[in-house]
Structure formats: structure tokens, C-alpha cells
Amino acid sequence: SQTIHQWPATLVQPVGSPLSLECTVEGTSNPNLYWYRQAAGRGLQLLFYSVGIGQISSEVPQNLSASRPQDRQFILSSKKLLLSDSGFYLCAWTGGAAPLHFGNGTRLTVT
């Protein structure tokens, strides 16, 4: 069966520091991969998605970037965090027609 791993679960970072969140999927090949963010009191906002290695689509211009160095690995990064980057970050995958399957998320607090 397929599983998705996302880490760390929580992270507190100062403003201006870099960020790297990692997500890996097991039990499937060539998944579509996604990064979503849930800001306080708001819905799930799609940040990036990828349909293959090295292929990244950005949905919202911002302080973040994403990379897919391997088929089942998706990384969310920032060179310098802003206070507004605080939120709950979710990685998700789909095999195509299936619904999105989410990881357990990372709670990021920028101080």
C-alpha cells in the first residue's frame, strides 16, 4: 500500500532563516505531488505541484520554492522566511484519477 511521509511535524524558525521541508511517497511510482498550505482560519491553498522529476508548477508567487529531485521526493524550500510564511504545510500525492492523499503536515511558526 502507498504511504506518504512528511517531516518535521513541527518547526519554529526565526525570520530570515532558510527552510527545507521534505516529503516522500512509498508504494507507487510517478505520482503527482503537491504542496498545500493552510493559514490560520483559512482553507487549503495550493502552492506547488509536480507531475514528474524536475517539473514544478507554481500556483502562487511567493517566498517559497519547490523541487523534485527524485520520483517520490518533493521538497519545499525558502532562502529567507517571512512572518507570513507561518502556517500548516501539507504534502499530498495522487496517482492520477484517485483523490489526493495527504501527509500529516508540518506546523511552521516563524518568529
Place this chain on the structure above:
Amino acid sequence: DQQVKQNSPSLSVQEGRISILNCDYTNSMFDYFLWYKKYPAEGPTFLISISSIKDKNEDGRFTVFLNKSAKHLSLHIVPSQPGDSAVYFCAASPSQGAQKLVFGQGTRLTINP
């Protein structure tokens, strides 16, 4: 521009009664709709979906209704149980195979004993 809207941020229902969560959308290209359930500090889990060729889909205690002319869908939970207390998100996509889902803001459902 919020293409998928859940206008009730919270809902409180007595255990055993029916819970009805509502969702409206504006994009007529949306053709496939889903509901997700989310507990605190966890990722959302898929609950139920419906294609626009149907107006109802049922799975156990959960039923989703779709009214395409009104661009409205609803999730009915009956009977409601304490474990149903969670945040519920509706989501929409131009097709089942589309690469992106657009989510609503979520409704926090609380089931009171």
C-alpha cells in the same frame, strides 16, 4: 477570488442527529467534487466524492448531494457521532483526473453528546 466557498465556519450538532455541511462554487467548469475530513495536527483524509453526472452519492452514514444548477453541494452525516467532530473541507476539480483541487475554507463540525 474564492471559487469554492464554505460560508459556515462552524456547526454544532447533537449526537444522533443529522449534520449538514454546505459548499458553493462559482466555476462552471468544475465537474468533480470531494469532501475531506481533518483532525487537528493531521492531514485531511478523503471522505466521499461525486461526479457531475450524478446528483447523489452515498457511503454508509455519509451522503453528498450535488445541485449543478445552483452550483451547490452538501454533505449529510446521519446519525452524527462524536468521532465526526473535525474540520470538513469541500474541494472541486474540472475532472476526476485533473491535477489540481480547489478547496473551500472548511467548516468545523462539533458533535455534542
